[in-house]
Amino acid sequence: MRQAGRYLPEYRETRAQLGGFLELCRSPDKAAEVTLQPIRRFGFDAAILFSDILVVPDALGQKVSFTEGEGPKLTPLRNLEDLSRLGMDGFQGSVAPVFQTVRQLRQKLPEEVTLIGFCGSPWTVATYMVEGGSSKEFLAVKQMAFKDSGLFQRLIDLLVDASFDYLLGQIDHGAQVIQLFDSWAGALPELEFIRWVVEPTKRLVARLKAARPGIKIIGFPKGAGVLTEIYALETGIDGVSLDSSQSLAWAVRTLSPKVTLQGNLDPVVLLAGGPALERSVDHILETTKGTPFIFNLGHGILPPTPPEHVSGLMQRIRG
Numbered sequence: 515m516r517q518a519g520r521y522l523p524e525y526r527e528t529r530a531q532l533g534g535f536l537e538l539c540r541s542p543d544k545a546a547e548v549t550l551q552p553i554r555r556f557g558f559d560a561a562i563l564f565s566d567i568l569v570v571p572d573a574l575g576q577k578v579s580f581t582e583g584e585g586p587k588l589t590p591l592r593n594l595e596d597l598s599r600l601g602m603d604g605f606q607g608s609v610a611p612v613f614q615t616v617r618q619l620r621q622k623l624p625e626e627v628t629l630i631g632f633c634g635s636p637w638t639v640a641t642y643m644v645e646g647g648s649s650k651e652f653l654a655v656k657q658m659a660f661k662d663s664g665l666f667q668r669l670i671d672l673l674v675d676a677s678f679d680y681l682l683g684q685i686d687h688g689a690q691v692i693q694l695f696d697s698w699a700g701a702l703p704e705l706e707f708i709r710w711v712v713e714p715t716k717r718l719v720a721r722l723k724a725a726r727p728g729i730k731i732i733g734f735p736k737g738a739g740v741l742t743e744i745y746a747l748e749t750g751i752d753g754v755s756l757d758s759s760q761s762l763a764w765a766v767r768t769l770s771p772k773v774t775l776q777g778n779l780d781p782v783v784l785l786a787g788g789p790a791l792e793r794s795v796d797h798i799l800e801t802t803k804g805t806p807f808i809f810n811l812g813h814g815i816l817p818p819t820p821p822e823h824v825s826g827l828m829q830r831i832r833g
């Protein structure tokens with residue numbers, strides 16, 4: 515996730531060779547290289563494309579920058595005039611390098627390693643676009659959704675269109691599974707959750723499945739709590755990635771096997787290591803025994819995580 519790679523010295527080395535982070539996302543050779551690094555080291559079953567969810571607003575014409583230690587910065591989108599400046603004109607040209615990365619990866623990865631493409635969900639990407647960066651309270655974006663829902667709907671619709679084109683390109687260049695990151699799904703109350711998280715995701719999933727039947731889609735509605743049930747069952751996704759606060763036993767009872775489960779080891783447990791890590795891994799494996807399940811973290815790996823903890827985790831899972 516957004517932390518990915520930074521725990522590996524080989525990532526930090528490649529990263530240092532380029533100026534900006536988005537430059538890395540737009541350099542197919544380098545982006546493919548950092549995608550392959552953890553696969554070589556740990557032998558995971560799947561690789562996730564190295565890119566970022568904020569590639570999409572950037573390609574729509576909203577300036578995005580990353581400053582070390584400050585997180586992403588965007589020119590905040592607050593009104594119709596701001597929205598009118600954005601559009602699909604330069605979109606394909608801007609995301610073309612990401613498609614080249616996907617193509618290279620499919621050629622370079624061992625055949626049995628699944629390649630996962632991704633984008634942010636419309637709601638989560640909209641939070642960054644309206645707030646102008648990361649946020650704790652989401653005051654601007656939630657107020658827009660509550661008070662100016664016509665304008666907000668236009669933004670969400672633009673993001674559904676852009677995400678569709680972006681994901682279709684990834685699929686056509688070799689992505690075999692798609693993951694939708696909805697990191698801030700938990701910021702909305704129930705009615706707005708349905709309107710701005712479930713509905714746009716459902717539309718995006720339906721369009722992708724109509725265009726490319728058979729494509730598998732995983733959704734990650736972080737922080738959605740019990741609303742995860744509506745999300746998992748209504749959007750048409752094939753798999754749901756659960757954050758670490760979710761009960762896997764609940765998910766097994768409620769969602770499985772209609773939807774494949776993924777998750778949900780706490781990244782801090784992986785950082786801590788030792789008996790707590792072993793206990794948590796065993797708990798996850800026991801709870802999901804006999805159920806279709808993809809072992810994953812509940813959120814992004816933390817930069818200070820010792821790589822040996824990751825190899826220990828792999829040994830524990832594979833026995």
Ligand code: CP3
Nearest residue numbers: 515516517518535562563564565566567585586695697814
């Ligand atoms: O996991 C992978 O290897 C795939 C790559 C990936 C990145 N971002 C690379 C990245 C993925 C899947 C993402 C998704 C992403 N990006 C999300 C959704 C998942 C989540 O973590 O909740 C979000 C919300 C973002 C937005 C984003 N990108 C933020 C807030 C930041 C700054 C984080 C910080 O602490 O500074 C990023 C930057 C980013 N994206 C990095 C990486 C490896 C760090 C850049 C660096 O090397 O300095």
